[in-house]
Amino acid sequence: MSRIVRGMGDDAAVVRARAICVTSVDAMVEGVHFRLGGDWASAAEVGRRALAGGLSDLAAMGAEAGEAYLALGLPPGFGEEEGLELLRGARTLAAQTGTTIAGGDVVSAPVLTVCVTVVGWADAAEELVGRDGALVGDLIGVTGRLGGARAALAVIEGRARAADRGALLERMRNPAPRLAEGRALAAAGAHALIDLSDGLATDAEHIGLASGVRLRVDLDALPLEDGVSEIAAELGLPAWELAATGGEDYELCVCVAPADRTRAQDAVNAVSDVGISWIGLAVDGPPGVSLLDQRGKELALRGFEHRW
Amino acid sequence: MSRIVRGMGDDAAVVRARAICVTSVDAMVEGVHFRLGGDWASAAEVGRRALAGGLSDLAAMGAEAGEAYLALGLPPGFGEEEGLELLRGARTLAAQTGTTIAGGDVVSAPVLTVCVTVVGWADAAEELVGRDGALVGDLIGVTGRLGGARAALAVIEGRARAADRGALLERMRNPAPRLAEGRALAAAGAHALIDLSDGLATDAEHIGLASGVRLRVDLDALPLEDGVSEIAAELGLPAWELAATGGEDYELCVCVAPADRTRAQDAVNAVSDVGISWIGLAVDGPPGVSLLDQRGKELALRGFEHRW
Numbered sequence: 298m299s300r301i302v303r304g305m306g307d308d309a310a311v312v313r314a315r316a317i318c319v320t321s322v323d324a325m326v327e328g329v330h331f332r333l334g335g336d337w338a339s340a341a342e343v344g345r346r347a348l349a350g351g352l353s354d355l356a357a358m359g360a361e362a363g364e365a366y367l368a369l370g371l372p373p374g375f376g377e378e379e380g381l382e383l384l385r386g387a388r389t390l391a392a393q394t395g396t397t398i399a400g401g402d403v404v405s406a407p408v409l410t411v412c413v414t415v416v417g418w419a420d421a422a423e424e425l426v427g428r429d430g431a432l433v434g435d436l437i438g439v440t441g442r443l444g445g446a447r448a449a450l451a452v453i454e455g456r457a458r459a460a461d462r463g464a465l466l467e468r469m470r471n472p473a474p475r476l477a478e479g480r481a482l483a484a485a486g487a488h489a490l491i492d493l494s495d496g497l498a499t500d501a502e503h504i505g506l507a508s509g510v511r512l513r514v515d516l517d518a519l520p521l522e523d524g525v526s527e528i529a530a531e532l533g534l535p536a537w538e539l540a541a542t543g544g545e546d547y548e549l550c551v552c553v554a555p556a557d558r559t560r561a562q563d564a565v566n567a568v569s570d571v572g573i574s575w576i577g578l579a580v581d582g583p584p585g586v587s588l589l590d591q592r593g594k595e596l597a598l599r600g601f602e603h604r605w
Numbered sequence: 606m607s608r609i610v611r612g613m614g615d616d617a618a619v620v621r622a623r624a625i626c627v628t629s630v631d632a633m634v635e636g637v638h639f640r641l642g643g644d645w646a647s648a649a650e651v652g653r654r655a656l657a658g659g660l661s662d663l664a665a666m667g668a669e670a671g672e673a674y675l676a677l678g679l680p681p682g683f684g685e686e687e688g689l690e691l692l693r694g695a696r697t698l699a700a701q702t703g704t705t706i707a708g709g710d711v712v713s714a715p716v717l718t719v720c721v722t723v724v725g726w727a728d729a730a731e732e733l734v735g736r737d738g739a740l741v742g743d744l745i746g747v748t749g750r751l752g753g754a755r756a757a758l759a760v761i762e763g764r765a766r767a768a769d770r771g772a773l774l775e776r777m778r779n780p781a782p783r784l785a786e787g788r789a790l791a792a793a794g795a796h797a798l799i800d801l802s803d804g805l806a807t808d809a810e811h812i813g814l815a816s817g818v819r820l821r822v823d824l825d826a827l828p829l830e831d832g833v834s835e836i837a838a839e840l841g842l843p844a845w846e847l848a849a850t851g852g853e854d855y856e857l858c859v860c861v862a863p864a865d866r867t868r869a870q871d872a873v874n875a876v877s878d879v880g881i882s883w884i885g886l887a888v889d890g891p892p893g894v895s896l897l898d899q900r901g902k903e904l905a906l907r908g909f910e911h912r913w
Contacts, residue, residue: 302625302730306815308665308800309629309725311733314622317610320707321617322722324676326714357616368632368720399628402720406634412676412710412720414630417617422610425619491616507614 300363301397310399312364312416319417319425321354323347327372327409336453340379341386342470343411348387350494351415352394352474353547357492359426359483360417362476364399365391367413370406383411394476424483431489431508431552435579438561440478440549441571443497444536445469445522447543448529457531465524472547478571481564482551489552496544498598502586504552511582512552516541517591520574541588542598552579608671609705618707620672620724627725627733629662631655635680635717644761648687649694650778651719656695658802659723660702660782661855665800667734667791668725670784672707673699675721678714691719702784732791739797739816739860743887746869748786748857749879751805752844753777753830755851756837765839767832776830780855785876790859793872797860804852806906810894812860819890820860824849825899828882849896850906860887 303311325331325347331338338346348365355362367387371380380403391398396415419425449469451457459465475492482490489504497514505512516537529536551573553561558575565573577589588596611619633639633655639646646654656673663670675695679688688711699706704723727733757777759765767773783800790798797812805822813820824845837844859881861869866883873881885897896904 303733303735307735307737308662308798309627309668309723311666311730311735312626312628313730314624314626314726316622318620318622318626318724319617320620320672320674320722320724322674322676322708322710322720324678324710324712324714324718324720326678326712326718328715329713354616358619360617364628366628366630366722368630370632370634370718400630402630402632404632404634405637406632406718407636407715410632410634410678410714410718412630412632414628414674414722415617416626416628416724418622422619422621425611427611427615427619429615 301399304399312399315418315420317419317422319355319358319360319419320414321351322414323350324410324412333409336466338470340382344383344386345390345471347411347413348390349472349474349547351413352396352476353492353494355415355417356474356476356479357490357549359424359479359490360419361480362394362396363418364397364416365413366399367401367411369403370410371403372406372408375409394474426483426487426490428489428491428504429507431504431510431579433510433579433581434555435488435552436555436558436575437512437514437577437579438551438553438573438575439520440475440565440573442520442522443546443548444525444540444543446545447539448522448525451528451532457528459524459528461524468522472545474547475549477568478565479549481568482549482561485561485564486557487551487553487561491550493546493548493550494544496542497550498541498586498588501550504550505585509584510579511584512577512586513580514577514586514588516588518574518576609707612707620707623726623728625727625730627663627666627668627727628722629659630722631658632718632720641717644774646778648690652691652694653698653779655719655721656698657780657782657855659721660704660784661800661802663723663725664782664784664787665798665857667732667787667798668727669788670702670704671726672705672724673721675706675709675719677711678718679711680714680716683717702782734791734795734798736797736799736812737815739812739818739887741818741887741889742863743796743860744863744866744883745820745822745885745887746859746861746881746883747828748783748873748881750828750830751854751856752833752848752851754853755847756830756833759836759840765836767836769832773832780853782855783857786873786879787857789872789876790857790869793869794865795859795861795869799858801854801856801858802852804850805858806849806894806896809858812858813893817892818887819892820885820894821888822885822894822896824896826882826884
């Protein structure tokens, strides 16, 4: 029996529900969140990336992706062909993640505007993981490798060169939402989960504040995307700074009980090869985050508001 | 047990579902769909109106309103106070309709942009009514009275004067989604249902095309909003033209079997005093709509794309 009872073409989409509905809405605006053309992004990449950001929120709850709804604001001169290309980009990622694009809206707007609503599902509220469950003593983990999106931005802006420019830009333009990893971590007993859209420095702080614990992160332990060290050196910055403050890596940050370390690791490794790295500890203290360098000195860093 | 498990403040909202999930997404852009200030609309009215448009889509399915998600694009100079006023407008209508605003996003944008996602619920797909079920022989009904929004537009633009300017403008700025009437008509066996957002001429055509029948509408039978006749006379137009082509009245158009006429009427009258008028018949013929004047002459009219 198909999940979709009525898709596009009626007043609203009609979908067979599971017990728990998980919904996130994200808007992306040209000139604010992305730029079109050249090294920046094609229409297809904008569509794909907008959907990726929404699906990443579902991943960060441990939900299963269901439907997506796209509201497009198209500027003068943005042709039908480009609009279809944008949809095609979103559809490609939708197909890869088992998501159905079930509806949307198209209006005129002064600049390209993409508003994505994603709906995910679970069979019980207890299957999901919020930001607020971290406990003192929990290990902090991150999936994959960090800093790639911010390093790619420096390359596009001409401030640095990349040995493998193609791979780095691809990673930034086409981030992969960690849906399977999120569900695996939730099933493995994760206490708290968030996706890295604003940068670890900011997103780990969200967990700390919501959970009432202090997340102590060892910057030296951050897993670096290929090429990030070289680009950081060229920029005269420590590599961990790109990794801790660069937004839009769309990896997951998780807190698990020390006893569940191997279980969480095995769960992630069972679904993909992105891996998980352990980068710190939740401790008693003022709710928030502490970012420590190799000498244990606390650094004041904020997530870098990404503009691409 | 609260329907909302997690509201704002996490990666996504978490809601206890019923069997069938009904979702609609609408975007509204300043300068395209609305104007701010003066006689046009306040920030609160924009918020309320954006939500009303979404809820009207749920009404047109016969769904019960559940949650709403607001993505706001705020332009430079649109202050926090105005943003809160916009939200307050949406919240007022949400409270009146049993809708929970459960999440959203706020970004920068060149002009005020409001993207509303509404989610409604039903216990079975069979409780809902699409556009595609009208049968030859069905009676065509509309709730409430038509033409008010377009007449108000003429008044705001200074092309006509209204005897009761306040009431007319209020009707346009604060349309009421016909949620209870939609559910009542669905329960009374309606074959097809749509909301009048683009104007009867266009929306009735949607039913005709989707159902494979021809909707024959008697323009003389259209119920007119107070003041529409006078304003039409001042504009030198037949009153039915404002009623048939004016968008954004947000009334419902329904097709029912002739045997269900009284049942549908009683169902609507049981939930409100907006009433229902019978305006035509679904007939065999090329799928679409025929708009007939008092001499039975077919007129070519399109819905008026509303710009306020």
